Structure formats: structure tokens, C-alpha cells
Amino acid sequence: MAIIVKDVSFSYARKTHLESKVLDGLSLEIEAGEFLVITGEIGSGKSTLIKHLNGLLKPCSGKVTVDGYNASSFQSRELIGMLFQFPQQQLFGKTVFEDVAFAPSNFGSSGEELCLQVRSSLKSVGLDEKIASRSPFSLSNGHMRLVAIAGILAASPKYIVLDEPFTGLGPKSRNELLKVLAQVHASGTTVVMSTHYPDHVLSVATRLMVMERGKVVFEGTPEAYLSSYTSNIPDITLLMRELRKRGVGVDDRIFTVDAAFEEIMRIKKGQSNT
Ligand SMILES: Nc1ncnc2c1ncn2[C@@H]1O[C@H](COP(=O)(O)OP(=O)(O)OP(=O)(O)O)[C@@H](O)[C@H]1O
Numbered sequence: 001m002a003i004i005v006k007d008v009s010f011s012y013a014r015k016t017h018l019e020s021k022v023l024d025g026l027s028l029e030i031e032a033g034e035f036l037v038i039t040g041e042i043g044s045g046k047s048t049l050i051k052h053l054n055g056l057l058k059p060c061s062g063k064v065t066v067d068g069y070n071a072s073s074f075q076s077r078e079l080i081g082m083l084f085q086f087p088q089q090q091l092f093g094k095t096v097f098e099d100v101a102f103a104p105s106n107f108g109s110s111g112e113e114l115c116l117q118v119r120s121s122l123k124s125v126g127l128d129e130k131i132a133s134r135s136p137f138s139l140s141n142g143h144m145r146l147v148a149i150a151g152i153l154a155a156s157p158k159y160i161v162l163d164e165p166f167t168g169l170g171p172k173s174r175n176e177l178l179k180v181l182a183q184v185h186a187s188g189t190t191v192v193m194s195t196h197y198p199d200h201v202l203s204v205a206t207r208l209m210v211m212e213r214g215k216v217v218f219e220g221t222p223e224a225y226l227s228s229y230t231s232n233i234p235d236i237t238l239l240m241r242e243l244r245k246r247g248v249g250v251d252d253r254i255f256t257v258d259a260a261f262e263e264i265m266r267i268k269k270g271q272s273n274t
């Protein structure tokens with residue numbers, strides 16, 4: 001089972017003088033269980049591609065299917081939870097509770113069962129249940145985004161797709177959100193996200209894809225990404241590269257602090273044995 005994008009082309013303003021191809025014969029397969037990060041320059045077509053995954057946009061040619069269902073079908077939309085770049089666009093409730101309860105109540109949940117589901121969804125994104133009585137629009141950008149994610153998780157989607165979820169977040173909120181996404185992924189949900197900051201997500205991504213003018217120009221593991229690209233590299237990798245340049249025999253393809261710590265300890269141990 002997978003999300004399959006097959007030979008998709010798409011243009012806005014079709015059949016007008018403004019028509020231009022934004023997706024150009026793009027093919028992509030997202031297997032269940034992946035954490036796929038989509039990156040690329042401004043205007044390369046990331047958001048347009050993402051909007052095809054839940055049928056918000058339909059291909060001019062080609063096909064998008066989710067577990068065999070057409071992406072714009074009802075069955076497919078039930079499988080995908082979508083976070084827009086600006087959470088204000090998808091929050092609507094008078095209270096956080098109303099927002100997060102929307103999906104489970106649509107599925108027939110009510111009373112104590114519904115309260116438990118809302119509490120559990122808020123907890124899974126690290127939010128205190130006291131926030132439930134507040135207006136979502138009174139919250140900070142980061143918390144609004146977490147409420148929107150709690151609302152998506154409450155529907156228990158198989159795939160969660162997020163467009164630039166780090167926009168407007170400071171380093172602390174970004175790290176909190178990253179931890180939440182890593183947990184969501186570890187619990188079995190497939191995660192797809194677009195970002196201008198691939199360096200922040202290398203430690204959680206299973207695969208990266210780089211877009212350029214509506215085409216896929218790179219697909220591969222975080223390690224392969226690091227060997228192919230010189231910009232958007234994590235600070236910890238830059239440090240390891242600098243150490244190597246200065247003659248310390250460390251592996252410079254490392255991109256997590258834990259792996260760097262282990263590598264430095266390995267070198268230290270080697271030195272004390274000689
Ligand atoms: N509604 C629209 N109508 C016309 N053109 C559009 C529309 N939305 C996007 N475009 C154009 O399509 C191209 C791809 O836009 P898209 O938003 O998919 O890129 P992106 O990679 O998500 O960019 P960013 O990095 O800024 O988020 C751009 O040239 C953009 O100007």
C-alpha cells in the first residue's frame with residue numbers, strides 16, 4: 001500500500017496566456033512507514049505537489065492514488081491528514097476542544113469517550129489539556145500548529161502530510177514539533193513534509209526528495225543527500241567536516257549529536273589505547 005504519483009503534470013491558469021507547467025511529468029511512490037522530506041527552491045512546486053496528494057488539486061495529466069483509491073475520492077481523503085502552511089486556514093472552532101473533537105465526533109464519538117480522545121490527541125502533541133477551553137486563535141503560532149496537528153491525529157490518519165510546518169517557528173517550537181513528528185512516525189504513521197530546512201530533519205527522515213521546476217532532481221537517504229549537497233547541511237555535520245579537515249579522523253557523514261558523540265568517544269578511546 002502506498003501513495004503513487006504517476007507521471008503527473010499540472011499547470012495553473014490553464015489555457016490562458018499565463019499558463020505555465022508547475023509539475024512536469026513527476027512520478028513518486030511513498031511507501032507506508034516512510035518519513036519523506038520534500039525540499040527544493042522557492043517555487044519549485046512542493047506545495048502544488050502536496051495539494052495533489054489529498055486531491056485539493058487534480059493533475060492535468062497523470063494520476064495520483066492513495067492505497068489504490070483516486071486521491072480526490074472520499075476513501076483516499078480519510079487516509080490522509082493534511083497540515084496547511086498556515087494553521088489559521090484550518091482552525092475554525094470557538095475552542096481548541098471543538099477543533100480537535102471535529103473528526104472523532106464526525107466518526108460518531110461523544111460524551112466521555114470524545115473527551116478522552118481529545119485529551120489523548122492534545123497529550124500526544126505535548127499540549128496541556130487546560131488549553132482545550134481556549135480559543136485556538138488566542139494561541140501562539142507554534143501552539144496553533146500543534147492544535148491543528150492534534151486535530152489531524154484525532155482522525156487517526158494513515159498518512160500525515162505537512163506543508164512547511166516550521167514556518168514562523170523559533171528553534172524551541174521547531175524542536176518540539178520535530179519530536180512530535182518523530183513520535184507520530186514511530187507509532188506507525190507515514191509522514192510526508194515539505195521544508196526549506198532539510199538540515200533540521202535529516203535525523204528523522206527516512207528519505208529526501210529535492211524538486212526543481214516541477215521535477216524530482218534527487219531522491220535518496222539522508223546520507224546520500226549529504227554526499228550530494230553542500231548547502232542546508234546540519235551544524236553537527238559541518239563541525240565533523242571541520243574536524244576532519246584539521247586532521248581528526250572522524251566520520252564526517254554524521255548528522256545527529258548522538259552519533260557525533262559516539263564517534264568522538266570512539267576516537268578518544270583509540271587514542272588512549274595507543
Ligand atoms: N494559485 C496559483 N495560481 C497561479 N500560480 C501559482 C499558484 N500557486 C502557485 N503558483 C505558481 O506555481 C509555482 C510553484 O508554486 P508552489 O507554491 O507549488 O512552489 P513551492 O515549491 O511550494 O514554493 P515555496 O518554496 O515558496 O513554498 C510558482 O511559480 C508559483 O508562483
Ligand SMILES: [Mg+2]
Pocket residue numbers: 046047048163164
Ligand atoms: Mg510551498
